[in-house]
Amino acid sequence: MSDLNCGSGGGATTYPQLRVASVFIILIGSISGALFPVLAKRTNWLHVPKPVFDFAKFFGSGVIIATAFIHLLSPAISELGSPCLSPAWQLYPYPLALAMLSIFSIFIVELVAFRWGTTKLAALGVKPDTHGHGFGGHAAHGPEGGSLPDNDSLQCEKIHEDLESAHNHTRLDLGAAGQIIGVFILEFGVLLHSILIGLTLAVDPGFKILFVVIIFHQTFEGLGIGTRLAHLQLPPKYKHVTICAALLYGITTPLGIAVGLGVKSTYNPGSxxxxxxxxxxxxxxxxxxxxTGLVELIAHEFIFNEEMITGSNGRVAYAISCMLFGCGVMALLGRWA
Structure with a gap:
């Protein structure tokens, strides 16, 4: 991707005005891709048909998986295999080991988080199949003769309603927390990638081709992120999380470009x-x-999704086709970036 030497010299300085303009052009593309699905899901004036949302959702899953393999793992192998590095870096497949370490780290974090949540619910007496039956239920309706409930029964029913409301609220909060953790993990991986893309674009000699490719890259990836954010089932007090996450994605690559332009005299991506x-x-x-792509998206959307297990063959084939299309488009962009 770059012909820069292994020294500490600066990056390319060609097309200075277009490089500055790229900050704003990519900002618009990234924010539009990530924010549009979120706003369309939450507002009536941006009504988008469900089939379009389904297409974007599965298309985005494919985009994320292709990004992992083609736009992250492959460059990492090239970067850590660079002849500019000491021979020690060639003695072990460090990129694959680090990716494996990352996978197991995320798995352990999620496992601990959900075990803690389950323990918390159990301590509060909340179970998935518990709907409050049996706690003062018969007494609340009085004897079989149909007499009116007494004061003790009314008080018992009131306590039961308060407890069930508190339990359901706690369960809702913990469910929302689990979803937010999942989004944070996905965003964290994408944001690291986006910053590096911005830094590279700011100083890369092959700017024009890379610029066009990154516009599509960030827009498609934003669409994948935004659609996932739009489908989160969060309580009203957590709704701002989706907007903030979409905006954070949108500004990351432009921020990386701006930083790269600021240090272009000293930053050498080939060093x-x-x-x-x-x-x-x-x-x-x-x-x-x-x-995230294989477990949170593919496994949960297909294998553990009742709609996919019991749905028609046509619906399943359509969903898989959308995912493969997104994966194919993003993999194709890897030809140039």
């Missing part, structure tokens, strides 16, 4: 330090997106 930093971050990000 040893830059190769190590980029390779390590790309490897970790690849593991995050692989775990």
């Amino acid at each position: 040893s330090t830059a190769s190590i930093v980029s390779g390590v971050l790309d490897s970790l990000s690849a593991g995050i997106l692989l775990y």
